[in-house]
Amino acid sequence: MAEVTQFSATVSAGLVDEGGSGILLVTIDNAPVNALSADVRSGLERALSHGEAAPDIAGIVITGASKTFIGGADIRELGQPPQEPLLPSVIEHIERLEKPVVAAINGAALGGGLEVALGCHFRVASPGVQLGLPEVKLGLVPGAGGTQRLPRLIGVPAAIDIIGSGRSVEATEASSLGLVDEIAEADLLHTAVAAAHRLAETDFRRTGELQLPPSDPSAIESAKTKILAKARGQRAAIEAVCLVEAAVRPLTEGLADERATFLSLRHSAEAAALRHVFFAERIASKVDGLEGINPRPVDTVGIAGLGLMGSGIAVAALGAGYRVIGLDQTTEAAAKGHERIIELLQRNLAAGRIDQETFDAQRDCLAVTSSDADLEPCDLVVEAVFDDLDVKIDLFRRLDKVVPPDAILATNTSYLNPDEIAAATAHPERVLGLHFFSPAHVMRLLEVVRCARTARDVLATGLAFAKKLRKLAIVTGVTEGFIGNRIFSAYRREAECMLEDGALPHEIDAALEDYGFPMGLFAVYDMAGLEIAWARRKRQAATRDPGERYVEIADRLCEAGRLGQKAGRGWYVYPEGTRQVDPDVTEIIAQCRAKKGITPRSFTASEIIDRLLAAMAEEGKNLLEQGIAARDSDIDLVMINGYGFPAFKGGPMFATAQTPR
Known part of the structure; x- marks a missing residue:
């Protein structure tokens, strides 16, 4: 590659394949997620103009540094006055360029990042990358052409599903839908550059000029019904569906309507509430006193009690890559627990959430027993037995005798006092609460209970365990029922x-x-x-x-x-x-x-x-x-993720703060 030119602090480019017509490789490097800040947008504009004017450049490839293509808008600009150039104009510049522009999607392409890719003339993706337009989760609709260009590529029903739900798709599904033109099984940039060279010799397509693929009206209606039922009145999802359906209009009309809707929603109560939830999740993991504290290593997890809750916890732990040893009172009860866990894994397999290879690996990482002594290899044991104080204390005293002194013991109690359980053990500093919500392999919330004598690295381990399980961990003090x-x-x-x-x-x-x-x-x-x-x-x-x-x-x-x-x-x-x-x-x-x-x-x-x-x-x-709770936003997250409080209302603390009484 020729000498790199810096078009802004976050956008650089260099010429590939010199000695004739080359391809300008434009790299976005705006850590941590290559967000579309004003500096990125400005750099992209200058890089596009340079590539357009230079006679020795035949085409342009846009990619991201590190493991992300473009992660979406810059959250630091949310609520701030807009700065030129605006993203819609940058994407319009990409689409109308007389030279081919190829998106080399090396990692997540979300929100505005996917909209940039949609404006490109060809999309090459690495296997396993995630693509999506999650704006509805922030009370918004895509604001830079997503509702108009995506249906032109993949059809109205699929676009309603992806935009209305805010879900992400992996490269394989994206390819089958027509969102991705090629999956690079080997070198992504080599594949993208080759594509740019090919396109330079053809009359390449522009997404915005495509006609909508024909769709079965019943498929459109089915997709609408599914999204609107889940939306429960959320304006963003309703507007998104309407905009996608209206993509039959000329592009300029659709883009104008989309932008007006986006700007209207940006200042709505719904968007404000969902922004509150978004930022609340970002700060929930910041716990006073844990700065610089490293969690203990956890490889093997014990689950004591293999009923519905314990089985769900086991499935969550297996899904996170842990070895799991399940304990129940009798050989028969342990066998039934094993059967229950395998059945849950089989449901994941049947639903396509895991493949056969993953199922086999998770099954092989599971063992069950009726003997306390078999939990000796465990680094962490989570009890999920009947919510009775005497039963739990007896179990923890038994565990004290078989697991190493540095192994962590966690209680899943809903209402009992974990300090009383910890006090009955030889090492109360290694005891904490991990309050899962049922079904534990599905529900995202996990209350991590800091007991009176819980060691800091034990609490840090509880949080690290929750993160690996892909749970939203909220730290709570000890009180009946926790938060x-x-x-x-x-x-x-x-x-x-x-x-x-x-x-x-x-x-x-x-x-x-x-x-x-x-x-x-x-x-x-x-x-x-x-x-x-x-x-x-x-x-x-x-x-x-x-x-x-x-x-x-x-x-x-x-x-x-x-x-x-x-x-x-x-x-x-x-x-x-x-x-x-x-x-x-x-x-x-x-x-x-x-x-x-x-x-x-x-x-x-x-x-x-x-x-x-x-x-x-x-x-x-x-x-x-x-x-007991550190922040009002933590309370909101608990009620949203554990008790069905509507996220688009922001949680009870946020909602009441918005309505003076």
Whole structure:
């Protein structure tokens, strides 16, 4: 390659194949993810103009430094006044160039990065790279041609799916769709340069000038229905679908409409909430006191208890590349646990989430036992046994005798005090909580509990373990229910108080679903079963503050055998499995009101939401004041990722802060 020219601090170029017509190789180097900052855009513009004017240049190849092509917009520019040149004009320059421009996609091409590639005349990708337009996840639509150029390449149904969901596709799927023209099995840049030379001898295509591929109207409708059902009213997804469908118009009209929609959404409440969530996730891993602390090495993970939770944790650990040893009380129970884990792995295989080779490797990394001594090789043991303090203490005392002193012991308790469990061990400093959410191999949230005596490197190891499992780890202090269940309890109490005050279960559920929750609170109760919470209330009865308001309605339902969906009746009734309002529940509620002399009143949906949000935010404030939660944004992440709070509302702390009371 000829001498490199620096077109900006982040964009450089050099000539490949000198001695005739060469190819200008333009490299974007804007660590860590080659974001499209103003400096990158400016450098690209200058490089394009140089390549266009130079007679010894036949074409241009654009690629990224390191492991990313272009990771999207520069988040530092979010909310800032736009700086020239704007990305749409840079991409238009690429597309109208009289010389071929090839995208050599060496790593992730996301958001504006994929839009740059779409503006190129040919796309070569390395195997396994990720391509996507995730803007809807920030309450936006693509703003530089993505909704107009992508459907011209891959058709309207596939474009609705990718843009409306914000999902990424790998190179193989991208190639089958027509998004990628060639996968470079050997040298990416050599393949891209060769493509540029070929195109220089042809009348190459421009994406924006392509006609939409013909699509079956039923396929378009199916794609729309799927996206809009998941969107639950989010404006960005709705607008994205409309823009893709409208790509039949001339490109200039579609681009103008897309840009206007993008600018409108950028200042919306939905986008502000999702930006809050985005930045909240970036800072969640920053934990005071862990600066410079290295985690302990973990290669082998023990799972004590192979029920539904333990099996899910095992699958998550196997998926992260760990060796797993499962422990249960008897040989028969261990064998059933093994069978359950293999069944979950087979589901992943059938769904295409893993291939046969990966399935075989994960199966071979799994062993089960009924002997405590077989956990001796473990670097970390996660218990997932019955949530009973005596049972867990007995287990931890046994583990103390078989695992090395530097092995970490983690409890998955939901409500018990992990400090009491740790205090019963010989090495309490190696104990922490890892509170998984069910199903553990699916749910993203993991509360990492810092006990009173947890060593700093043990906490760091818990966070590193969570990251390898691809979980969103939120550190919490010790309190009953930690962050999530404690707020959920406050939220539930307020909902049940509203039942006494005059609301009905289906009214509260309808208000929550209209707000954006995937399912109402009482429907969730029925799905999970009412008996566990009932048992907990009975255990707490002796210590309950007699001056605190207590609602007996749920107890009356349980006493009547209404234990939820599996019993065919709970807060609702389920004839043939279909949820329906039950007049018998309405009568039980009326009887409980009359017993307390409460005159019921009606509630609007907004009143219901206001009371529930206020209850969540008040309990969140208490958690912050007590040092249980480090940040209000951590609380928002827990409620979004563990309890169905709509991300596009930003979480309870964010939502209430936006609405002065």
